Amino acid sequence: MIGYIVQRLFAILVILVVMSMLIFGVTQILPGNVAYVIAGQFATPDVVHAIELKLGLNDPIYVQYWRWASGILRGDLGQSLVMERPVGPIIADALGASAILASCSFVFVATIGITLGVIAAVRQNKAVDHGISIFTYVGISVPEFFWGIVLVIVFARYLDWLPPGGRGDASDSLLTRISYLVLPTATLTFTLIAHVSRMTRSSMIETLRTQYVRNARAKGLPERVVIWRHALRNALLPTITVLAVDIGWLIGGIVVVETVFSYPGLGRLMIYALERHDLPLIQGSILIITAIYCSANLLADLLYAFVNPKIRYGNAVR
Amino acid sequence: MPRLPMKLWIGGTIVVLLIALAAFAPLIAPYPFDGMSLLNRFKPPSAQFWFGTDEYGRDVLSRTLYGARLSLIIGFGATLISLVIGVPLGLIAGFKRGRIDEWLMRGTDVLMSFPPIMLGLLVLAATTPSLPKAVIAVGIVYVPVLVRITRSVTLDLVNEEFIQAAHARGERMSYILAAEILPNAWPPIVVEASLRITFAILLGAALSFVGMGAQPPSSDWGLMIAEARPFIDRAPWIALAPGFAMCITVIGINLLGDGLREALDPRLQLSRAG
Numbered sequence A: 001m002i003g004y005i006v007q008r009l010f011a012i013l014v015i016l017v018v019m020s021m022l023i024f025g026v027t028q029i030l031p032g033n034v035a036y037v038i039a040g041q042f043a044t045p046d047v048v049h050a051i052e053l054k055l056g057l058n059d060p061i062y063v064q065y066w067r068w069a070s071g072i073l074r075g076d077l078g079q080s081l082v083m084e085r086p087v088g089p090i091i092a093d094a095l096g097a098s099a100i101l102a103s104c105s106f107v108f109v110a111t112i113g114i115t116l117g118v119i120a121a122v123r124q125n126k127a128v129d130h131g132i133s134i135f136t137y138v139g140i141s142v143p144e145f146f147w148g149i150v151l152v153i154v155f156a157r158y159l160d161w162l163p164p165g166g167r168g169d170a171s172d173s174l175l176t177r178i179s180y181l182v183l184p185t186a187t188l189t190f191t192l193i194a195h196v197s198r199m200t201r202s203s204m205i206e207t208l209r210t211q212y213v214r215n216a217r218a219k220g221l222p223e224r225v226v227i228w229r230h231a232l233r234n235a236l237l238p239t240i241t242v243l244a245v246d247i248g249w250l251i252g253g254i255v256v257v258e259t260v261f262s263y264p265g266l267g268r269l270m271i272y273a274l275e276r277h278d279l280p281l282i283q284g285s286i287l288i289i290t291a292i293y294c295s296a297n298l299l300a301d302l303l304y305a306f307v308n309p310k311i312r313y314g315n316a317v318r
Numbered sequence B: 001m002p003r004l005p006m007k008l009w010i011g012g013t014i015v016v017l018l019i020a021l022a023a024f025a026p027l028i029a030p031y032p033f034d035g036m037s038l039l040n041r042f043k044p045p046s047a048q049f050w051f052g053t054d055e056y057g058r059d060v061l062s063r064t065l066y067g068a069r070l071s072l073i074i075g076f077g078a079t080l081i082s083l084v085i086g087v088p089l090g091l092i093a094g095f096k097r098g099r100i101d102e103w104l105m106r107g108t109d110v111l112m113s114f115p116p117i118m119l120g121l122l123v124l125a126a127t128t129p130s131l132p133k134a135v136i137a138v139g140i141v142y143v144p145v146l147v148r149i150t151r152s153v154t155l156d157l158v159n160e161e162f163i164q165a166a167h168a169r170g171e172r173m174s175y176i177l178a179a180e181i182l183p184n185a186w187p188p189i190v191v192e193a194s195l196r197i198t199f200a201i202l203l204g205a206a207l208s209f210v211g212m213g214a215q216p217p218s219s220d221w222g223l224m225i226a227e228a229r230p231f232i233d234r235a236p237w238i239a240l241a242p243g244f245a246m247c248i249t250v251i252g253i254n255l256l257g258d259g260l261r262e263a264l265d266p267r268l269q270l271s272r273a274g
Helices: A004-028 A035-039 A047-055 A062-075 A089-122 A127-141 A144-158 A175-207 A211-218 A223-260 A265-276 A279-307 B004-023 B058-096 B096-113 B116-125 B131-141 B141-157 B161-170 B173-209 B221-231 B238-266 B266-270
Strands: none
Touching: A004 A062, A004 A279, A004 B096, A004 B116, A035 A047, A062 A265, A089 A175, A089 A223, A089 A265, A089 A279, A127 A175, A127 A211, A144 A175, A144 A223, A144 B173, A144 B221, A144 B238, A175 A223, A211 A223, A223 A265, A223 A279, A223 B116, A223 B173, A265 A279, A265 B116, A279 B116, B004 B058, B004 B238, B058 B096, B058 B131, B058 B141, B058 B173, B058 B221, B058 B238, B096 B141, B116 B131, B116 B173, B131 B141, B131 B173, B141 B173, B161 B173, B173 B221, B173 B238, B221 B238
């Protein structure tokens, strides 16, 4: 197990290094010279040249990459061109906001998804099952930004129950601040729930047919205990993998949902940076988001290997 | 012969209708998709404008109809791109094994370590955004998946007798790949590709929505929804029409894909668990 963990950690490390090269390389061909962005559109060539010299923009690309990468290792992501502040703290703030939104959504996706899946499995081919299947089908077929807008129209504009976007201030009461989270969380949850509930349903159906579930029933255990304690625990294994895949979807969805709800998280920050060609901010935010994505995947793999000792590195063709 | 699944019928009908609407958009649409009319701004749905008009007085119905073209182009175009790049790479990786396989697999590892939308944005970040570039970006995002699927199918096939026979006859690698392996590797690849179409439509719309895909005055659905956002309190219909159109499209293609899989894969019919 320890060998497996070390192997995976090393693989992730290599991937991160290659990824940082990719991100750096791609952002280097971005339209709009950084020096022009800093100097503004009325700058004279002299000014632009001076900025280029100061930032070392004429150095060979590997020198620039090394400067950037070694900066990251020291915790320095550079200076945002548009906001004129260090990138690190800007990203840290946004990351905090995103983390709250992501963890709320993840908790709801997991709990509601698994519950729906179990109910659908127990009531297989009954009306409830079909209802859940249609509900999740619609959720997965609709882009999150459209759900976001529908929810805003209904709950913010029409009913006026919840704020349409933003995050609230530190001075707001806890309840007010939670109210800002409701719509984005609901949007993300609804678009992600289908995978989890479907996977739980099918693995539950299989588990419910097994001998030990029949045994548990024959022992006279209450149906509630049989389903939630005995069957579900064994049916959860495939669900864990799906939940891990969902983390990826969650990170993708969060970019869009934050834009819809003007929620000041990492995703919106990245779009903002892309729109304004703020190179260091683009590089920093993409790098951090992908790094989180990788670690989430690693965590899921480890968890999976931990729960299921049959899975070991190297023999699974993915 | 089992009767065809219901899903196949419903999905097939929706998709055929959609393609027809998209193909004949210029004939069906009552107005040009970019025809502005300042006298008719923000008109709610009426007999004259079935789905209302937007901030420039453009007819939302016409724009939505033309948007179907773009959505289908993104879905099928991007999938085609990932097939064209991914399948040959997967075939070569699975057939040659060794170092080239190792490199290709590590390459897909890296690409799959990006969240899909991030990879799309990274590709688009390098250039000024436009719809064709968004199609290419979305296509590239799904290349690694197709490489892996094709590779694993190829791995299963290379040891079959008919491939060994082709080896013994002294056939060239390109012939074996194209004429012997590919025709037998198709089914799982097609199933995977059909899944990718709706992912591609949704990803393309998301890219357009955040401003990194189609550009105004295009009537891409994602872009239409993004442009409608500031006006949702007074003119919600501008966002709702393309939104519902997208739901119907994605549901239609998904149903068709599911139905095809059920019809083609008899194992699924026996254990209709998932």
